[in-house]
Amino acid sequence: MQPDLPGPASSERAGLYLHVPFCTSICPYCDFAVLIAGEERRREYLTRMATEAELYRGCGLVFDTVYVGGGTPSTLSGDQLGGLLEQVRSSLAIDPGARLHLEVNPEDVDPSRVREWRGLGATFVSLGVQSLNDEVLRRLGRRHDAARARRAATLLLEAGLPTVSLDLMYGLDGQSDAQWRRDLGEAVALGPQHLSCYQLTVHDGTVFGRRARRGELHELDDDGQGRLFELTHRFLADRGYEGYEVSNFAAGREHRSRHNQKYWDHTPYLGLGPSAHSYQVGRRWWNRRKLRLWAADLGEGRRPLAGEEVLGREELALEAVLLGLRTSAGIDLERIRSSFGVDVVAANQERIRSWSARGLVRLGAGRLAPTVAGMAVADALAREVELPVCGG
Amino acid sequence: MDSVRTFCIIAHIDHGKSTLADRLIQHCGGVSSRDFRDQLLDDMDIERERGITIKSNTVTLSYAARDGRTYQLNLIDTPGHVDFSHEVRRSLMACEGALLLVDASQGVEAQTVANMYLALEYELEMVPVINKIDLPSADIERVKEEIADDLGLDPDGAVQCSAKLGTGIDDVLEAIVHRLPTPKGDPEAPLQALIFDAEYDPYRGAVLLVRVMQGRLHAGQPIELMHTDARYEVEEVGLLQLKKVPVSELAAGAVGYLIAGVKSVSDINIGDTITDAERPAPTPIPGYREAKPVVFASMYPITNEEYEDLGKALEKLKLNDAALIYEKDSSAALGFGYRCGFLGLLHLEVVQERLEREYDLPLILSAPSVRYRVTLTDGRTTMVDNPSYFPDPGVIERVEEPYIKAAIMMPDRYIGPVMELCRERRGEGTTFHYLAVGRVELTSQLPLAEVLFDFNDRLKSVTQGYGSFDYQLTDYRDTDVVKVDILVNGEPVDALAQLVHRDKARPRALHYCERLAATIPRHQFKIAVQGAIGGQIIARSTINAFRKDVTAKCYGGDITRKRKLLEKQKKGKKKMKMVGSVEIPQSAFVAVLKTDKS
Numbered sequence: 004m005q006p007d008l009p010g011p012a013s014s015e016r017a018g019l020y021l022h023v024p025f026c027t028s029i030c031p032y033c034d035f036a037v038l039i040a041g042e043e044r045r046r047e048y049l050t051r052m053a054t055e056a057e058l059y060r061g062c063g064l065v066f067d068t069v070y071v072g073g074g075t076p077s078t079l080s081g082d083q084l085g086g087l088l089e090q091v092r093s094s095l096a097i098d099p100g101a102r103l104h105l106e107v108n109p110e111d112v113d114p115s116r117v118r119e120w121r122g123l124g125a126t127f128v129s130l131g132v133q134s135l136n137d138e139v140l141r142r143l144g145r146r147h148d149a150a151r152a153r154r155a156a157t158l159l160l161e162a163g164l165p166t167v168s169l170d171l172m173y174g175l176d177g178q179s180d181a182q183w184r185r186d187l188g189e190a191v192a193l194g195p196q197h198l199s200c201y202q203l204t205v206h207d208g209t210v211f212g213r214r215a216r217r218g219e220l221h222e223l224d225d226d227g228q229g230r231l232f233e234l235t236h237r238f239l240a241d242r243g244y245e246g247y248e249v250s251n252f253a254a255g256r257e258h259r260s261r262h263n264q265k266y267w268d269h270t271p272y273l274g275l276g277p278s279a280h281s282y283q284v285g286r287r288w289w290n291r292r293k294l295r296l297w298a299a300d301l302g303e304g305r306r307p308l309a310g311e312e313v314l315g316r317e318e319l320a321l322e323a324v325l326l327g328l329r330t331s332a333g334i335d336l337e338r339i340r341s342s343f344g345v346d347v348v349a350a351n352q353e354r355i356r357s358w359s360a361r362g363l364v365r366l367g368a369g370r371l372a373p374t375v376a377g378m379a380v381a382d383a384l385a386r387e388v389e390l391p392v393c394g395g
Numbered sequence: 396m397d398s399v400r401t402f403c404i405i406a407h408i409d410h411g412k413s414t415l416a417d418r419l420i421q422h423c424g425g426v427s428s429r430d431f432r433d434q435l436l437d438d439m440d441i442e443r444e445r446g447i448t449i450k451s452n453t454v455t456l457s458y459a460a461r462d463g464r465t466y467q468l469n470l471i472d473t474p475g476h477v478d479f480s481h482e483v484r485r486s487l488m489a490c491e492g493a494l495l496l497v498d499a500s501q502g503v504e505a506q507t508v509a510n511m512y513l514a515l516e517y518e519l520e521m522v523p524v525i526n527k528i529d530l531p532s533a534d535i536e537r538v539k540e541e542i543a544d545d546l547g548l549d550p551d552g553a554v555q556c557s558a559k560l561g562t563g564i565d566d567v568l569e570a571i572v573h574r575l576p577t578p579k580g581d582p583e584a585p586l587q588a589l590i591f592d593a594e595y596d597p598y599r600g601a602v603l604l605v606r607v608m609q610g611r612l613h614a615g616q617p618i619e620l621m622h623t624d625a626r627y628e629v630e631e632v633g634l635l636q637l638k639k640v641p642v643s644e645l646a647a648g649a650v651g652y653l654i655a656g657v658k659s660v661s662d663i664n665i666g667d668t669i670t671d672a673e674r675p676a677p678t679p680i681p682g683y684r685e686a687k688p689v690v691f692a693s694m695y696p697i698t699n700e701e702y703e704d705l706g707k708a709l710e711k712l713k714l715n716d717a718a719l720i721y722e723k724d725s726s727a728a729l730g731f732g733y734r735c736g737f738l739g740l741l742h743l744e745v746v747q748e749r750l751e752r753e754y755d756l757p758l759i760l761s762a763p764s765v766r767y768r769v770t771l772t773d774g775r776t777t778m779v780d781n782p783s784y785f786p787d788p789g790v791i792e793r794v795e796e797p798y799i800k801a802a803i804m805m806p807d808r809y810i811g812p813v814m815e816l817c818r819e820r821r822g823e824g825t826t827f828h829y830l831a832v833g834r835v836e837l838t839s840q841l842p843l844a845e846v847l848f849d850f851n852d853r854l855k856s857v858t859q860g861y862g863s864f865d866y867q868l869t870d871y872r873d874t875d876v877v878k879v880d881i882l883v884n885g886e887p888v889d890a891l892a893q894l895v896h897r898d899k900a901r902p903r904a905l906h907y908c909e910r911l912a913a914t915i916p917r918h919q920f921k922i923a924v925q926g927a928i929g930g931q932i933i934a935r936s937t938i939n940a941f942r943k944d945v946t947a948k949c950y951g952g953d954i955t956r957k958r959k960l961l962e963k964q965k966k967g968k969k970k971m972k973m974v975g976s977v978e979i980p981q982s983a984f985v986a987v988l989k990t991d992k993s
Contacts, residue, residue: 204946225941225943225944228943229941229942233942249945249946274952279952280952280954287952289955312955318962321962322958325961361920379942379943379944379945380919380941381945382945382961383944383945384919385961386961386965386968387968
């Protein structure tokens with residue numbers, strides 16, 4: 004079930020995602036494809052990344068964003084990271100002016116590393132701060148403390164990178180509203196151009212998941228979660244950060260994550276590395292999750308696929324709706340109508356009217372956009388939408 | 396014929412009837428140990444789980460007695476619960492004798508007594524059997540006293556056994572052979588055969604279980620069902636020896652099965668008499684009565700597409716369950732369904748569970764109701780069991796509701812709480828008398844409607860499990876009934892409406908509101924759940940709008956997983972009932988029928 008190589012060149016600029024699966028420790032809430040590995044496996048990984056990139060040579064995509072995520076990309080040395088990017092550039096068509104988005108952890112940030120990242124052309128660095136409260140950091144199982152996070156943030160901000168983002172988490176068991184407000188306030192005071200604030204989700208198969216099942220960890224109830232969500236959006240909006248997505252806030256449009264937006268509107272993207280997902284013209288495929296199996300496939304010249312799907316128009320329309328409702332820009336109604344043959348407004352008139360009346364959405368300028376309250380229940384709204392595909 | 400004995404086992408729930416039946420079968424070699432399952436006769440999951448026998452099954456055993464002769468023993472299994480007295484009756488009609496099974500530690504209980512009185516109506520010979528004599532708590536002397544005092548039987552004739560260990564089973568079999576009468580009946584007389592049960596075979600249609608009273612039954616014979624006038628030709632007759640074994644004929648005294656190309660289940664009435672169409676008996680077997688349902692509720696499928704399946708499933712269930720009645724019904728809130736009549740609340744639950752398990756039909760059930768007699772101002776009377784058809788109070792002259800005489804047996808230390816329970820349930824003329832030292836029988840005249848709602852559970856709870864309960868319908872009495880509507884966001888949900896005594900209206904409405912508020916998931920808007928009489932709101936609860944329903948992360952391009960989850964949830968929503976813009980899960984309709992205590 005190997006999919007064909009991506010089709011002819013698209014006029015849109017695509018996004019390239021590179022998954023670095025390595026971490027120095029596994030966080031108790033994380034359900035991503037990550038592992039702790041020695042130098043040898045890192046070298047093997049880098050070799051195989053080059054192999055995988057080479058498989059897509061001539062695929063017709065031109066990339067204008069490169070996102071190095073994980074895992075913890077900053078556990079790779081500057082040389083390793085540089086080598087990886089160089090190999091990818093030699094196989095794939097990457098715009099000279101492409102944005103480079105890098106995820107880093109506070110414990111890896113020092114002046115020389117920052118210089119290296121700048122030298123590689125990083126335009127957007129996300130710093131995994133999580134919290135500026137030592138007690139919270141300890142409970143999240145993080146290896147850094149608040150002082151270290153502040154220092155790292157300051158170093159990045161002073162380095163003159165175009166966009167620095169601080170990643171925070173909230174909604175933890177026992178975290179008070181006041182505590183979270185304080186965390187947010189301190190983060191804002193550091194002056195980042197971007198903030199990502201993720202409400203804690205407890206996943207099965209994580210340490211937190213097991214604790215929750217044993218009753219040792221309590222998830223916030225619905226009211227509490229909603230209250231914190233609105234608090235977060237209001238707090239940051241008041242300080243000049245637009246909540247352009249459920250968990251993402253930018254001080255100005257130019258600081259939004261351009262790469263992430265490609266996921267939300269069916270722009271083509273190619274993902275390399277274990278568990279990475281790719282999408283192009285109605286087709287999505289994804290890699291094997293385990294580093295060993297991913298590497299083994301590549302070692303034998305096979306594409307390391309775990310699965311793929313060809314999306315029908317109804318599925319594409321549903322994705323467009325569920326992703327659109329997560330963003331302040333909302334659903335592009337004309338795109339859904341012309342590309343997938345679904346007239347969302349006509350099929351949901353009564354529903355949209357009642358959502359508007361309840362202050363969950365706004366309809367206008369060819370878009371159905373959620374309010375903050377609507378964004379907080381985006382999944383529920385998407386579940387209700389009817390998406391009848393018209394013929395032709 | 397003098398080597399045939401036909402009998403049933405009468406017992407209270409849990410007194411070991413199924414275990415004893417298994418032992419008898421095993422002892423007679425009716426089944427190899429490989430085929431042997433515990434509680435062989437209870438072949439439905441529900442029966443096994445609840446420890447009750449719902450359907451009567453029958454088996455013919457071959458017993459080599461101590462006198463050197465071999466006897467044919469027809470064991471007819473009977474349901475033990477009060478709701479199924481109709482099924483008990485027709486099983487009893489097929490028997491000459493009964494084993495009256497009493498638990499050596501629990502003693503005689505109300506259902507044992509009730510069923511014994513039924514058995515006496517049919518002049519059955521009774522052999523008391525004291526079971527579970529191996530239990531450390533067994534008190535054989537006390538139980539013997541109860542057999543004498545409560546049942547009026549000779550305690551010295553009681554056979555002692557432990558069905559679990561298999562001790563005393565020989566004595567039970569010998570008692571069956573020597574103390575139960577042989578069947579009477581003339582094989583040369585015109586045919587009279589009693590249909591006492593039926594089962595549905597997907598390949599052969601209805602299989603009728605019969606007891607031949609007079610005459611002979613054989614393949615090729617034209618037959619007529621005397622109460623329905625339907626005619627058939629016999630295709631096959633045979634014995635029920637765990638498997639069906641065809642024989643050339645069944646003569647007077649025999650118990651067996653009959654296949655006659657009966658396709659339409661509505662052609663059969665359990666309890667009907669089969670006769671020879673060309674040489675008919677002058678009268679049917681006496682004692683036939685139609686089962687009279689006393690509890691009514693509507694059943695709705697979750698989706699409209701399942702409506703047809705529900706109809707078919709009910710039709711099939713009816714074949715094994717003569718007491719179940721149903722007719723088409725429709726609800727503004729829930730669409731098409733069936734209004735069904737049941738013998739009691741347990742019967743209702745059993746039917747519901749069978750539909751869900753055997754036919755994979757999840758259901759929504761309306762509040763069960765009794766049948767009220769309503770006299771209108773113009774002098775007309777009408778029977779109403781469906782709140783939707785309850786007349787406008789302005790045209791009602793009077794309403795009467797069915798009453799029962801409840802008999803409750805228990806140790807005397809529980810008299811206080813049980814009398815209080817009866818008072819709570821509008822009981823009248825509550826009295827008690829001592830059956831034996833420390834043991835009383837309390838009787839009370841109660842509205843049937845008060846018993847429908849968790850009475851048995853409450854009784855078990857206040858008597859710590861020692862109280863047992865039986866009832867019979869007595870009469871209709873004046874009552875003050877109101878129709879309580881349940882409104883969800885201002886819209887009445889007709890399937891939740893109910894007829895309630897005025898004094899109980901408010902607490903019942905509040906119970907419904909609270910239960911619904913606890914089971915209807917949050918929506919994007921606030922939902923008011925209200926109870927009302929006419930236009931007047933008497934109870935209310937609120938379901939707050941949910942405020943958060945969105946995943947924090949949706950990155951790395953794994954949109955597929957997210958979309959698939961959403962698609963699954965969308966499908967799940969289709970399984971809920973929409974009332975206005977509110978989705979009510981099936982569980983909400985179930986939850987309202989439960990009390991806080993259960």
